[in-house]
Amino acid sequence: MQRILFHSTIFGPIHSRRLGTSLGVNLSPADGKVCSFDCLYCEAGFNSQGAGSAGLPSRADVSRLLEEKLAAMRADGVSLDVITFSGNGEPTLHPHFADIVDDTLRLRDCYFPMAKVSVLTNSTRIDRPDVVAALKRVDNNILKLDSAIDATVSLVDRPNAASFNVAGLLERLKEFSGTGIIQTMMLRGEWEGRCIDNTTPLEVEALIEAYRAVSPKEIMLYSLDRATPAKSLVKVPQEELEAIAARITEATGIPVKVN
């Protein structure tokens, strides 16, 4: 079984094709996965591997470990483009997410004031005012929207909550109109006998309507990069991503980055 990628709270720096030289902050356990989705393409594996036994890192530990790493990087003359919340699950599930964001912004200002702070979120917790406010304090809030069709979201992202639906999500995403970045994973394949393809004209037109409604400052399209727990998934070629991006920008006027 494919398992978690990150075995520490602070990881990297790594070179991210989307973000540059990135130091990662993993607010999930170092030996397990905690997420409100269970995406077929999750590089950290399926939720069925369990949450491990280490527990969530405490706010104090995240701050201490991050400061130690930033101080060492500065002493070594290492450059840094971005501190990125990602890791083995959904960072906004941490009960002290908002406080940890504030600690991180303070440490960034102290050690690498030119670096950005980014949060990769699956958008399931933006029904909470404290999470929304914290996401608005970071430089890049990168919010997942893989499809604007409920059946595709259920098939690909597999939300834990049966009540999760696209209409509700789009209403909540409007909080980030003009400030948020919507990230969409494009992929094909099959799962349990059902075909997956969110690049069809029907899917792309539904996404265009959704992007129009939310009006983010930017859209990121990407496809598979590493091994996925569902083995039948197929990467969408770069040229196709670029053609879809051009169609979206033409229809919405919103800039689209392809990674």
Ligand code: SF4
């Ligand atoms: S939302 Fe992110 S961490 Fe959660 S299952 Fe999907 S890809 Fe993995």
